[in-house]
Amino acid sequence: MLMRAAQQGVGMIEILVALLVLAIGVLGFSFLQMRAIDASHEAMSKLQAMNLARDLSEKIRANSNAYTQYQARINAETQTTTAKSCVQKGTTNPCVQAADFTHYDAAQIIKNANGLGMSIKMPNCQVSNNLQSRRCIYVAWGKTKPIDDASAKDACTHVGSYLPKAQCIVMELY
Template sequence: MKTKKSELGVGLVEVLVALILLAIGVLGYTALQLRAVDASNEALTKSQATVLLRGLTESMRANRDGQGSYPAAVQSYVSMTDPNFGAPTSCLEASCSFAQAAKYDAYQTARSALNFGIHLTMTNCPGSAGGVKRQCLFAAWDATKLTATDYSKCMDNSGVYKNNAKCLMMEAY
């Protein structure tokens, strides 16, 4: 079969267009995959923060007489950058007071959190005005920063999370 001179190279153009469309599809899939990996990492960090906060609240429930010591103990480790920073006496091998146990529990949790890039604090819950002050634990990671008594980068005073904040709040008692 003879082809006309004007039709020469048309097949090559069709192949090039198909390759361009395929490349756009592959780039879209790659972007989708990167977003999925980011979402998985975020979910993992949030799960780790939840486990840490739950463990600390269980320690607080077990140390009923030392509950008043936990806010200051947790706050003392909010800017922890070294796992050996302010290491208290171990309560595993020695007898400790309720306050010492609170300090030890806070240290152990903060040290574990540091391994995951999470920082913790404990302060009054958002919206807890008046006579009864509820205490909340806060965990933050990535660009969301906490100070000992300030969770404003995480949520507002009514307890609404801020856009793009990477944090978690859990009521302790």
């Protein structure tokens, strides 16, 4: 006589299904954690870029007659990160000309940007009809370049609008 016994305990199929569901949950949580880390890194980069741009804008505001000299030094093909320190107390060669300040300020900003893995430029902003010219500071990091160009896939903006994969900030000066 054949007797059927009732199953006792958990079957192998149920264990495998539970492990599969658990693995999917762990993978989903890991993906969310990676996205959170990327978002916090992006926020930190934006904060550092804003601080660089703000620092440069404050230096320009304090020495506004030398804007074109700041722009020339920041936009130079070969940016210099060294300059004589002429603003410290007790220095034998104090800064007396606007150009002395711009050389020192620009070198410090470029040095700080390079130290953070960022690049900085001061192109003219895009201008709409009948508006006065605006001045901008572009700070870019990663593979993005601080330029306004639609044909370059690694540009920051095109006609004043951020490109989709750009890692940069644009600050207007007034």
